[in-house]
Amino acid sequence: xxxxxxxxxxxxxxxxxxxxxxxxxxxxxxxxxxxxxxxxxxxxxxxxxxxxxxxxxxxxxxxxxxxxxxxxxxxxxxxxxxxxxxxxxxxxxxxxxxxxxxxxxxxxxxxxxxxxxxxxxxxxxxxxxxxxxxxxxxxxxxxxxxxxxxxxxxxxxxxxxxxxxxxxxxxxxxxxxxxxxxxxxxxxxxxxxxxxxxxxxxxxxxxxxxxxxxxxxxxxxxxxxxxxxxxxxxxxxxxxxxxxxxxxxxxxxxxxxxxxxxxxxxxxxxxxxxxxxxxxxxxxxxxxxxxxxxxxxxxxxxxxxxxxxxxxxxxxxxxxxxxxxxxxxxxxxxxxxxxxxxxxxxxxxxxxxxxxxxxxxxxxxxxxxxxxxxxxxxxxxxxxxxxxxxxxxxxxxxxxxxxxxxxxxxxxxxxxxxxxxxxxxxxxxxxxxxxxxxxxxxxxxxxxxxxxxxxxxxxxxxxxxxxxxxxxxxxxxxxxxxxxxxxxxxxxxxxxxxxxxxxxxxxxxxxxxxxxxxxxxxxxxxxxxxxxxxxxxxxxxxxxxxxxxxxxxxxxxxxxxxxxxxxxxxxxxxxxxxxxxxxxxxxxxxxxxxxxxxxxxxxxxxxxxxxxxxxxxxxxxxxxxxxxxxxxxxxxxxxxxxxxxxxxxxxxxxxxxxxxxxxxxxxxxxxxxxxxxxxxxxxxxxxxxxxxxxxxxxxxxxxxxxxxxxxxxxxxxxxxxxxxxxxxxxxxxxxxxxxxxxxxxxxxxxxxxxxxxxxxxxxxxx
Numbered sequence: 001x002x003x004x005x006x007x008x009x010x011x012x013x014x015x016x017x018x019x020x021x022x023x024x025x026x027x028x029x030x031x032x033x034x035x036x037x038x039x040x041x042x043x044x045x046x047x048x049x050x051x052x053x054x055x056x057x058x059x060x061x062x063x064x065x066x067x068x069x070x071x072x073x074x075x076x077x078x079x080x081x082x083x084x085x086x087x088x089x090x091x092x093x094x095x096x097x098x099x100x101x102x103x104x105x106x107x108x109x110x111x112x113x114x115x116x117x118x119x120x121x122x123x124x125x126x127x128x129x130x131x132x133x134x135x136x137x138x139x140x141x142x143x144x145x146x147x148x149x150x151x152x153x154x155x156x157x158x159x160x161x162x163x164x165x166x167x168x169x170x171x172x173x174x175x176x177x178x179x180x181x182x183x184x185x186x187x188x189x190x191x192x193x194x195x196x197x198x199x200x201x202x203x204x205x206x207x208x209x210x211x212x213x214x215x216x217x218x219x220x221x222x223x224x225x226x227x228x229x230x231x232x233x234x235x236x237x238x239x240x241x242x243x244x245x246x247x248x249x250x251x252x253x254x255x256x257x258x259x260x261x262x263x264x265x266x267x268x269x270x271x272x273x274x275x276x277x278x279x280x281x282x283x284x285x286x287x288x289x290x291x292x293x294x295x296x297x298x299x300x301x302x303x304x305x306x307x308x309x310x311x312x313x314x315x316x317x318x319x320x321x322x323x324x325x326x327x328x329x330x331x332x333x334x335x336x337x338x339x340x341x342x343x344x345x346x347x348x349x350x351x352x353x354x355x356x357x358x359x360x361x362x363x364x365x366x367x368x369x370x371x372x373x374x375x376x377x378x379x380x381x382x383x384x385x386x387x388x389x390x391x392x393x394x395x396x397x398x399x400x401x402x403x404x405x406x407x408x409x410x411x412x413x414x415x416x417x418x419x420x421x422x423x424x425x426x427x428x429x430x431x432x433x434x435x436x437x438x439x440x441x442x443x444x445x446x447x448x449x450x451x452x453x454x455x456x457x458x459x460x461x462x463x464x465x466x467x468x469x470x471x472x473x474x475x476x477x478x479x480x481x482x483x484x485x486x487x488x489x490x491x492x493x494x495x496x497x498x499x500x501x502x503x504x505x506x507x508x509x510x511x512x513x514x515x516x517x518x519x520x521x522x523x524x525x526x527x528x529x530x531x532x533x534x535x536x537x538x539x540x541x542x543x544x545x546x547x548x549x550x551x552x553x554x555x556x557x558x559x560x561x562x563x564x565x566x567x568x569x570x571x572x573x574x575x576x577x578x579x580x581x582x583x584x585x586x587x588x589x590x591x592x593x594x595x596x597x598x599x600x601x602x603x604x605x606x607x608x609x610x611x612x613x614x615x616x617x618x619x620x621x622x623x624x625x626x627x628x629x630x631x632x633x634x635x636x637x638x639x640x641x642x643x644x645x646x647x648x649x650x651x652x653x654x655x656x657x658x659x660x661x662x663x664x665x666x667x668x669x670x671x672x673x674x675x676x677x678x679x680x681x682x683x684x685x686x687x688x689x690x691x692x693x694x695x696x697x698x699x700x701x702x703x704x705x706x707x708x709x710x711x712x713x714x715x716x717x718x719x720x721x722x723x724x725x726x727x728x729x730x731x732x733x734x735x736x737x738x739x740x741x742x743x744x745x746x747x748x749x750x751x752x753x754x755x756x757x758x759x760x761x762x763x764x765x766x
Contacts, residue, residue, distance in 0.1 A: 001118045001500045002160055002507055003071045005491075006136060006179050008743045009058040017495070024491045027056045027176060039170070039178060040412060041489045042372075042388075042426040046448065047409045048381045049428035052135065052180025053490050057167040064175040066143065066163045070134050070494065072507065073116035075156040076478045081110030081140055081168060094468035095171060108168025109472050110139030111432070113481055114158060119504040120191070120361065120497075121215030122542045127504070128214045130183070130190045133484050137178035137432070137472070140168030159510075159763065161743065161756075181493045182430075182484040188371075192363045192425065196373050196486070198387060199365035204272045206253060211358030213324055216549060218360025218499035220258040220321045221367075225354040226250055230346040231336070238297045238314075239305070240332045240349065255366055256339050256350060258321065260287040260552055262684055269340040274366045278340025287552055290318055291675045295609070305330055310611025312672075319550060321350055321357040325664075328611045360496055368423035371486075379429060381440040388424065392417045405447075422492045427485050434473035437466060501554045502545045505538060506766035511563050512572060513736040514764050516729035517697055525695040525728075533573040536658075540573075543664045544594070547671035552680055556741040561683040561708040564734030566594040566670060568726050569712075576658040576666050586626070587635040588642065592656040595670035595712055600626050600638065602673065607652055609672050618644060674712070682707040682717055689735070691748050691759070694728060698759045700747060705734045736761065 005023035014022060027038050038045075039054025057064040082092060084106040095105030113135045121128040142151045143163040152164065170176045188195045193212050199205075207223050228250040229240075254277060255270040265286035269277040286293070294315035301309055313329030316322070323329040335351035349355075363369035370391075376384040383389070392411050394402040401407050411417050429440060449462040503511075512532040520526045544566075548554060553562045569591075570576060578598070581590025591598045597606060600622040604614045621644065625637035655662035656669045674680070687703040703719065709730050710718035721727045735758050738746065745754040 001071070001120050001130075001497055001502055001504070002741065003494055003497050003500075004068070004160060004743055005494050006055065006067050006070055006134075006164075006177065007058055007065045008068055008161065009065060010060070011744050016498070020491065020495050020498075022058060024053065024179075024494070025056045025058070027054055027170075027173065040418065040421070041180075042421060042424055042428070042487060043383055043392075043409075043412055045409055045412060046444075047383050047405050047412075049375075049383050049426070049431075051182070051431050051487055052178055054170060055177055055179050057175040057177065059175070064167050067136055067139060067165050067167055067177055069114055069158045069160055069162045069164055071114075071116045071118065071160050073114040073134075073158055075112065075152050075158050076115045076133075076154055076481060077111065077113040077474075077476075078142060078152050078154060079109060079111040079474060080142055080151065081108050084108070084140075084169070091464075091467040091471035094464060094471075097171065105172035106169045107171055107468070107472060108138045108140045110137075110142055110165060110168060111474070112136045112139065112142065112152060112164050113478070115478075115480070118507070120217075120500050120502050121212075122502075122545070123214040125542060127542065128190060129504075130187050132181060132183040132187060132191075133481050135178075135180045135182070135432070135481075136164055137180075138168045138170050138176060139165040141166040157765075160740075179490050181488045181490045182481075183486055183488075184480070184484045185427075185486060187484075188425070188486045192369070192371065194363075194365075194371075195425070196371040196427065198371050198374070201273065201365070201370065201391070204366060206272070207356040207358075210322060210356050211362035211364075215361040215500070215502070216320060216324065216359045217501060217554070218259075218496065220319075221358040221362075221364055222256045222258070222321045222350045223253070223356045223358075224250055224256060224348060224350070224352075225253050228348055228352045228355065230341075230348045232346060234338070234347050235334070235336050238300055238334050238336065239330060240334045240352065250341065250348065252342065254341065255364075256337075256348070258337070260319075263288040263681065267337060267339050270366060272366060274368060277342050278345065281338050281340055281345055283338075288678065288681050290315055290552070291672075294318055301330070307613075309333075311609045312611065315609075316550065317351060319552070320359070325546075325550070360499060363423075363425075363496075368420065369425065370423065371425045371427075373427040373486075375428060378427065379436070379439060380443060381429065381431060382443045383428075385426070388426065391420055391424070422489045424489065426487050428487070429485060430477070430482055431469075432473045432477060433482055434470050434475045437469045437473060441465070441469060499554070501548060501559065503541070503559075505541050507740065508537060508541055508544075508563075509534075509766040510740045510764050511560075511733075511737045512567060512764055513729075513732045514762060515760075516568075516572075516732050517694065517699060518726075518729065525697055527697050530572050531574075532567070536570075536573040536576065540594075540658075540663065540667055543667040546664070547667040550668075551671040551675045553671070553674065555684075556738070557704065558680055558683045560734055560737035560741050561679065561705050562670075562674060563737045564705060564730055565709055565712045567733045568730045569596045570594055576656075585629045585633045585635050586638065589626075589638060589653070592653065593666040593669040593673075595673050597656060597669050597673055603649075603653055603656075605676065606656075606669050606672050607649060609676075610652070610668075612648060612652060614649060618646075677711045677715070679708050679711050682711050689747050689758075691750070692731075699728055699732050700735050700758050701731055702734060705731065736764070739763075 007023045009022050011019050041053050044050040086104045092107050093104045095103050117131045119127040119129050142165040145152050145156045167175045167177045257268040259266045263285050265283045267281040295311040297314045298309050298311040309330050310327040312327035313323045317335050334349045336347050339348050358364050372385050372388045374385050374387050449458045515527045516530050517527050578591030584590050586599050589600045628637040629635050655665035658666050685704045689700040689702050692701050706721050707717040709724050713724045745756050747755050747758040749755050
């Protein structure tokens with residue numbers, strides 16, 4: 001799943017969170033007494049349900065940025081905007097901020113709805129497919145579909161970052177849109193495994209099982225019960241022992257959050273109520289060193305225990321807090337990490353009995369995620385959810401008016417309340433259904449529009465409101481959109497799901513460039529069409545995603561670098577074994593897998609990581625033969641040892657080539673090679689694309705990716721790209737992957753002006 005905000009401002013040096021905040025700024029309320037953001041989610045200032053957020057469009061050079069599609073999908077509804085005018089009697093000139101006196105305050109009615117179907121994980125060979133809708137209201141202009149050069153219409157395929165149109169006006173204030181995310185209950189249950197169950201935040205219950213395994217992303221969370229073993233110093237052993245480690249046990253249950261980011265690991269603690277505990281524990285380079293630490297913990301075991309273990313199993317324990325894969329891990333493995341507690345930092349066993357593991361994919365309740373569907377009148381727009389009102393009420397129990405609607409509405413302006421509401425997932429009807437306007441808003445007749453001194457005043461206000469509500473709603477909305485009545489806070493949904501990183505097959509297909517450069521001497525350079533193997537992509541898409549998830553290839557730059565190399569190394573996924581491999585000097589240990597593992601030493605290293613034994617005697621024989629093959633440029637010495645190889649080592653070697661029965665090996669071997677080569681470390685530094693030409697052809701180089709390509713192809717970082725096999729095609733593959741996975745103006749044109757698309761690039765349609 002790839003997703004982005006509806007506006008794409010310049011990222012510059014902003015962090016991910018700061019950039020998302022800059023892309024989705026809410027305008028302040030025009031009711032200055034509250035200063036609450038206007039158009040909040042899930043409630044408006046009248047304590048009415050509100051589908052999404054009002055967002056103020058960022059500006060560049062005095063012009064508003066265009067509205068973009070947040071993800072790939074299909075346009076299912078379009079309403080072209082009505083041209084604005086100053087007629088105060090026009091229903092779109094409704095002004096709620098002038099105490100009912102007619103005055104021009106135009107609201108744009110351009111509307112686009114997109115249905116998105118994608119994946120967030122998989123169980124076995126079955127993808128976890130989800131469908132949700134994004135809706136963009138108050139557009140002043142609807143853009144053209146690039147394929148048809150005409151305005152978007154229902155049925156058009158649309159891709160992330162495609163321009164939808166221009167932001168319009170809301171009550172006379174320009175450069176604004178309403179943006180929302182919604183899904184039906186069946187898909188909510190795929191997003192949130194416990195949905196639609198509500199969890200009482202005042203009486204949280206301890207978990208009794210680990211979280212989901214089909215979808216795992218973002219931060220990891222470990223529940224520690226009271227009694228979890230701790231130590232004041234890092235233990236020197238990594239197995240649970242009956243006698244303990246000389247420390248004290250946790251006195252109170254708590255949660256631990258593990259976040260890996262740009263090489264470091266940050267551990268944070270929370271009470272079961274969700275309140276933070278202590279200061280963060282930050283461990284620089286822990287993520288970069290996961291391979292070394294996993295191997296070290298495995299190697300610290302005695303020989304008998306090592307037979308039941310593998311560095312791969314330990315790697316997953318450190319990465320996810322649990323072993324998600326098939327590789328062995330001792331049943332009594334300990335996961336010692338330094339964590340904050342209420343009385344200071346200690347070392348705790350995060351894998352002790354009674355601990356349970358989760359990730360952001362579980363939408364954990366202790367982090368504020370909760371579902372609200374207890375509205376007593378679910379067919380109207382008035383919020384009568386006791387649970388939601390309890391969430392936002394004044395916590396002071398002596399306030400005997402704290403549940404009054406007026407008091408609750410005022411609290412919507414408080415930052416602490418707005419923070420709580422960001423993770424409220426609420427069920428209520430669509431405000432865009434014109435057929436139900438009167439039914440949904442009739443409660444206003446007894447509140448906002450009741451008669452005052454003049455009995456006609458309330459009726460006039462009600463009539464103006466109803467006319468306006470009908471003017472910005474529609475009679476022919478798609479039925480499945482109307483049934484998608486579970487709604488997320490859009491900023492929070494986009495922020496959390498951007499960490500997912502799981503590529504659907506259609507998203508992965510777009511990563512392949514349409515052409516690639518090749519040195520076809522004596523003809524010179526040619527830019528040839530690329531025809532990827534759809535069969536191999538389909539067969540390995542799930543395992544490639546699991547590989548990226550396991551080895552922290554989860555940021556756009558890491559993902560683009562991984563795919564940029566894997567695509568070229570496999571000749572666009574056509575081959576999982578090196579072309580002409582049997583004639584190489586290192587045959588039969590020629591390149592196999594998505595990053596072409598070669599030479600006996602690398603195969604042995606991979607086998608041992610998986611927990612497959614290779615005797616020291618065989619390793620010595622293969623090492624000598626490898627040296628001979630390299631010196632003589634002849635594979636005879638290696639071939640002569642084929643009869644000495646155990647069957648399980650031959651089976652592993654064949655499996656990396658894609659043999660049946662072990663589908664993970666071509667991908668997993670690439671991930672292990674990637675991590676022991678420190679490719680994430682090479683991919684992370686921020687660098688600029690440089691426009692480069694060879695003969696008459698233009699392509700773009702990038703120093704971070706160049707270092708990754710050198711690391712993968714020649715075994716070390718290098719700024720001399722000439723020694724890298726097919727480096728021009730790798731750069732082209734990386735550029736295309738960046739176009740799919742990144743946002744922003746990254747590519748210089750011939751005059752040095754930055755542009756969103758590189759010269760000569762066009763999208764590969766899935």
